[in-house]
Amino acid sequence: MSISLVLPVLTQFELIPSAPFAFDATFFKPDHFPTPDHVWQPGVRWQTMRWGEKMLGLKFEQRGSVDAPVLGVSVWSSAALTQAQQADLARELTYRYNLDLDLSAFYQRFQADAHVAPLLTQFRGMRLMNPGSLYEYLMIAIVLQNATVRRTVAMMRTLMETYGTLLEFDGQTLFAFWLPEELAVVSEADLRTLKVGYRAKSFLRVSQAFAKGEIDEMALRSQPKETQRKALLGLYGVGPASVWYLLVDVFHHLDELNTISPWEQKIYSRLFFGTDPESPLGVETLREHILSHFSPYPMMAVHYVWEGLFWERRNGGAEWLAPLIRL
């Protein structure tokens, strides 16, 4: 099917995350939906990356300790990277993986919280992260809409196989995303043969907006949250649910929590009130509880609780979650 592109040139450097730093809990999120662009094992993550025109293969390795952390970064590429490109890349990775995040105020705020404190210990040094670009996250957000997880995985894989590029580096073979301008010129009919349904139009319109430069991720990063929200909502096929994920994961707004979807509503009800997921509390009640109880870091607190739940499930527990996830 796809011919893989071998990346021969290796560049290596190290980054120093702020301490404490939890490698595994940051570099692998068991609740993230699996895209065929990365692999994780304890202490190591392989990840493809589109960096401008470049196709990169990345390997992150855990070094040092939680309190004196070092992140090993290996980069495979077609051509050698200049010093400037390497510095650019290091900055971008630091942003995407939140390597500079200062967790101390958050930890102090919740050190005596009966619900959250044990998770601060379990995941000490964990951050939210998003490995990809805004554009790539938008593609993911669109396949997530109104579909079960099994179907989103199938749609993403077909899209990658059709429009992505298979990269080979360090013994791994993983897909890299396509660029917006590449998908922008595809016909809607072609996209629909991939069984993405009405989402075909959203992929196209969003890709066209990026190809025309109507959205600039780097410029948006320094804009106020409401400016970002407005820009994102302006994209065809992007509504409040997707924007919430984007504001938190891509733009790092840890105070953002406006939308609670039905499946999340059931899980929050059980997590925070112990209620039967089949008769959950109302979204208003849940939002007020989360915002007041976990202020001023509702999303960080929810993230710790949420990761606790999904790691538990990965380790064989939290059986009640299964029917709510609908794999």
Place this chain on the structure above:
DNA sequence: CATCAGGGCCCTG
């Protein structure tokens, strides 16, 4: 076999 909701969003009235 039909119907329906799903990890939403757009468009219409």
Place this chain on the structure above:
DNA sequence: CAGGGCCCTGAT
């Protein structure tokens, strides 16, 4: 601002 329609799929 409420509600129908939308691609497809698995559950019922």
